[in-house]
Amino acid sequence: MQLKKPPTPLRLGLMAASCALLGSPAAKAQTAADGEQPLLIDAGVLYYKEDQGRVQTIEPIVRFKKDYGDEHVLGVTLAFDSLTGGSPNGAIPSRKAQTFATPSGTSLQPVSGVPQTYTTPSGQVVAALAKVTLYSVQPALLPLDPNFHDRRIAADVSWAQPVATDTHASIAGHLSNELDFDSAAFNAALSHDFNGKNTTVSAGVNGELDAVKPIGGAPVGGSDYTQLLKNGSKSKDVVGGLLGVTQVMSRRWVAQLNYTYDKSNGYLTDPYKIVSVVDGTGTETGYRFESRPDKRTRQSLYFGNKAYVGGEVLDISYRRSKDDWGIKSDTVDGRLRIDLGNDIYLEPHARWYHQGAADFYHLYLNQSDALPAYLSADPRLADFKATTFGAKFGVGFGGNTELSLRIEQYQQKPTDTTSSLAALQGLNLNPGLKTVIVQLGWRYDY
C-alpha cells in the first residue's frame, strides 16, 4: 500500500503543465479497492417455528467484514440462538397414552424401582439417573419431549489474504457453547487463480472437536430406556477436506464444483432419542435408547452456478451426498433475484431435497427380533422428501444500506409412515414437519 505524500516539485510542475495544456485544473485520481474499505455489517434475526407445538427458535446473528486493503480481509460472526418447544423423542404414536421421563425440565422427581448404579460389560461402574421429569403423550399423537430447550452462542473469526501472485490463503476458527454441547473448530484453505483469473482452484482442510455433555449423562446405547443408565460426558471429532474449482464459463455464467470429504469419530448418537419396541400386534412393550456407530464418513459433490439471465440473477445448485451410514441425498436449490428498479428486489426461492434412510434406521423395533448393534428412530435419519418455498424482498437506501425480509415454508414428507401391525393401523407413525422461517435482515454496505 502506498502512503499519501506531499507532491514533489516534479509532480507539481507536471500538474501545472498539464493544467496549462488542458486549460482546466484536473481532479486527482481516486482509486478504490486496493485501499482500505469501510466496514460491512450484515445483521439478521431469524424466527423459525415448526407446527404442532414443536421447535421454535429465535436467532439474532451479525457478521462483520473488514477489508484492510490489498485483499486482507477480517471476518467476525456472532450468533445467539434460543430454542423452545417440543422435539420428537423417536418413539412412535400409540393407541394408548404414553409416559416418558426426561432428565431436563423443572419438575425433577426421584426415580424409584431402578438400580442406583450399574456395572458395564467392561467392568466400569456408572451411576443411574436419579431425578427425572415425567411427561405424558396423548393417544395417536407423535411423542414430543416438551422440556427441550436450549440456548446457543457461537463466534467465528476468519482472516484471508494473498500469499503469492494469484494465490490466496484463509484461516478461520469457531467456538460455540450450548447447555449440553461445546464445539471448537478451525478451517484453512488455499486458492490459486489462473487462466486470466477465469479459473480458481481451492483446497482446504477443517477440523472440529466437540464435547457432548447430555443433561443427566449420555445413556448406554441400546439399553432399556426404563433403566435410565447413564455414563457421563462424551466427545467427538471431525476431520475433513475440500477440493473445489470455480470457473467463469461466459460473460454471464460462473460455475463452481466442490468435493468435500469428512470423517467423524466419537459419540455420534443423539442422547435423548429412543426407539419404540412393539409386540406382534403392534402394542408397545418398551423403549430402547438409540445407538449409532462411533464413526461416520461422508462425501459430497456440489455443483453451484450463478447466471445472469434476462436481466436477473439466477442461482442454481445441485448437491449429491452419501455416507457410510447408508444415507444418500440429492438437493436442488434455486433462487432468482428479480430487480424491480429503485434498489428494490424480489428473490423467490425453491429447494427440493430427498434423502434415503440410514442403514440402522427403524421406525420401531419388533420385540421378537434380535437387538441390532445400531439403531435409531430419529426422523432426521429417515427416508423423506423435503421442499422449501419462499421469497426474499429487499429495499436499498442511501446507496449503502439494505433492509430485507425473507419468508419461507419448509416441509418434510417422510416415506415410511405406516405399519401393517393391528394396533398401529390408521396411525401416522412419522407425520413429517412443516416450518415457517422468517428472517429480517439489515445490511450496511459500501
Add this chain to the structure above:
Amino acid sequence: MASPCEVLLETEDLDRARSAGRAAADEAWRIEAKFSRYRRDSVVSTINASNGRPVEVDAETAALIDFAAHCHRLSDGRFDITSGVLRRCWRFDGSDRLPTAAAIDAVRPFIGFDKIGWDAPVITVPTGMELDFGGIGKEYAVDRALAAVTASSSESALVNFGGDLAATRAPAGGPWRVGIERPGTEREAALLLELEQGALATSGDTHRYLLRAGVRYGHIMDVHTGWPVVGAPRSVTVAAGACIEAGMLATFAMLSGAGAEAFLDQQGVRYWCLRG
C-alpha cells in the same frame, strides 16, 4: 490510433450516448490528423518539412510544444520530442537486428530540444531535426475527448483509447471497474482496479521491441546514449488526475530504467509495474 477506443457514458438517452461517442471520435480524429507524423497535411509534417525556416503555429500546437518543453526541463532533458530521428536506425520489429554504433552516431547531432528555436507562436526546427508528438498525442487525445463528451452535460463518463483512459466521476452503481491486461506474459494475469475518477496511462514495450541474445530492447530511448533505456520495466501503468499527466509520469518512470519503481514511489502516485 490503431487500438480499440470506447466511450462509456452513464445515461438512459440513446441520442445522448450517440452524440457523446461522435464527439469523442471527432476530437480523436481531429488530433490525430493534426499531429500525426504519417499524414502529409498535418501540422507536424509541415514543421518537419520546414527545412530550418520559422513556422507559425496555432494556439493548440503552441500549448503542446510548451508542455513538451516543460517536460523536457522537468526530466532533466531525458524526455525529448526531437528524439524521433532515432527511428532511422532503430526499427522495433521484434527481430534481433541492432543498429551499429556508427549509425547511431550519425543521428545524434539531430537530437536535442535545446537546439529548437521556440518563441511562441513561432517554432524553428533546424534542418535534419524533427518533432514527434507520439509520446503525448494519445494521452492528450483522451483528455480532450473526455472534455468534448462532458462539454454539454455532467453525466459520469469514461473515455478509453486502448488502455489510456480518463473518467469524470464514477456512475451511481459504484466505481469504474478497469481491467488491466498483461498480454505476452506467462501469467496472463489481469489486474482489476476500481477508479472513482481520474486517469490511467500505460507506457510499455509489449509490442515494439527488439530481442537479441536474451536481452530485450524497448523503444523508450535514452537520448544521451542513443540506445534504449537500460533496465526499464516491461510496462508501467500510472494513475493521475489527467491522462497526459499519467502518461508523462509513466514515461518518466520508464526513462528512469531500473529506478522506475523508486521514482514512482517518490512521486507518491498509484502505479503498477510489470517486469519481465
Add this chain to the structure above:
Amino acid sequence: MRLARLVGLACAAGAILTMTGCGTIGVKPWQRDLLAKKEMALDANPLDAAIDDHVYFSKEAASGGRGFGGGGCGCN
C-alpha cells in the same frame, strides 16, 4: 456400492480436471461487467447461506457442500 462410489469420484475428478484444463473458456478482463456485480458473486448472501445451512443441518442428514462446515452444533 464401492464400484459406484469409485466411478462417481472419478467423474468428479474428471470434471475438475476438464474444467481446469479448459484454457479457452473464460472472459477477457473487459468482459467482466456482469460478473463484477455483487449479486453475481457465488457467495453473494453469506448470512442467508449461514442461516439456511444451520436450519438444514439440524433437520436433515446431509450438510454443507458449498464450503466448510463452520463448526458443530448439538442440534443433530
